[in-house]
Amino acid sequence: MLRSEQKPFEEIEGYLKGDKKVFILGCDGCAQSSQTGGKPQVLAMKELLEGAGKKVTGHTVIDFLCQKALVASRLRPLEAQVMEADSLLVLTCGVGVQSVGAMVPKPVHPGCNTISLGGSRGEWRGTERCLECGDCLLHYTGGICPLTACSKGLRNGACGGASDGKCEVSPEKSCGWELIYERLKEVGKLDLLKQFIPPKEWNKQRPRPEMLSTSLWALEQRNESSEEDRG
Numbered sequence: 607m608l609r610s611e612q613k614p615f616e617e618i619e620g621y622l623k624g625d626k627k628v629f630i631l632g633c634d635g636c637a638q639s640s641q642t643g644g645k646p647q648v649l650a651m652k653e654l655l656e657g658a659g660k661k662v663t664g665h666t667v668i669d670f671l672c673q674k675a676l677v678a679s680r681l682r683p684l685e686a687q688v689m690e691a692d693s694l695l696v697l698t699c700g701v702g703v704q705s706v707g708a709m710v711p712k713p714v715h716p717g718c719n720t721i722s723l724g725g726s727r728g729e730w731r732g733t734e735r736c737l738e739c740g741d742c743l744l745h746y747t748g749g750i751c752p753l754t755a756c757s758k759g760l761r762n763g764a765c766g767g768a769s770d771g772k773c774e775v776s777p778e779k780s781c782g783w784e785l786i787y788e789r790l791k792e793v794g795k796l797d798l799l800k801q802f803i804p805p806k807e808w809n810k811q812r813p814r815p816e817m818l819s820t821s822l823w824a825l826e827q828r829n830e831s832s833e834e835d836r837g
């Protein structure tokens with residue numbers, strides 16, 4: 607399970623500057639249980655965006671946004687509403703936003719920050735991963751996480767060491783920043799590369815003290831130990 611919290615509305619509004627039409631996506635999995643991306647939160651966000659002068663072309667909540675095939679099949683009947691939008695606002699964890707970004711040829715904006723439960727978790731077939739950094743950057747990177755897609759976790763562009771599109775640290779994998787460049791090009795957002803992403807506040811990636819006494823924390827730690835035992 608990934609835990610998330612909604613970003614401040616001012617930050618979301620900043621991402622949507624220049625976008626008149628937005629499609630909102632929620633997730634009935636972890637985001638629903640975090641109360642950040644279930645149906646009530648999607649409807650509340652619709653009202654906020656309309657109050658801010660945006661046209662919401664459509665909205666839906668999908669069972670698990672981390673499942674790309676499910677995202678594609680559930681969005682197919684809503685294709686006209688999705689394609690009418692300038693961008694998608696996705697209310698879920700970092701994996702869900704990345705999964706939507708991989709399936710829809712539109713800019714995606716994260717409406718939530720994934721907060722730390724002490725590592726990264728989840729077993730799913732996709733390649734998308736989230737380090738639960740507590741300050742999601744996916745708006746700037748075309749919906750590809752620079753902390754997990756780039757071997758060095760660089761946030762402001764490539765190191766220059768890639769060769770034939772492969773990472774200099776791990777030649778078996780594609781350079782994350784080349785993937786980010788291609789995605790931004792595809793959705794017409796290369797201008798985002800000119801924006802400087804300030805140094806990361808890594809303390810946001812530390813588990814919060816109030817989480818340590820929750821049953822969710824205990825459950826996740828138990829799951830992690832069993833995975834290590836299996837490994």
Ligand code: SF4
Binds near residue numbers: 744
């Ligand atoms: S930037 Fe990456 S690590 Fe941070 S919340 Fe987003 S997907 Fe997760």
Ligand code: SF4
Binds near residue numbers: 765769
């Ligand atoms: S080659 Fe690409 S993925 Fe590898 S460390 Fe450099 S920027 Fe990151």
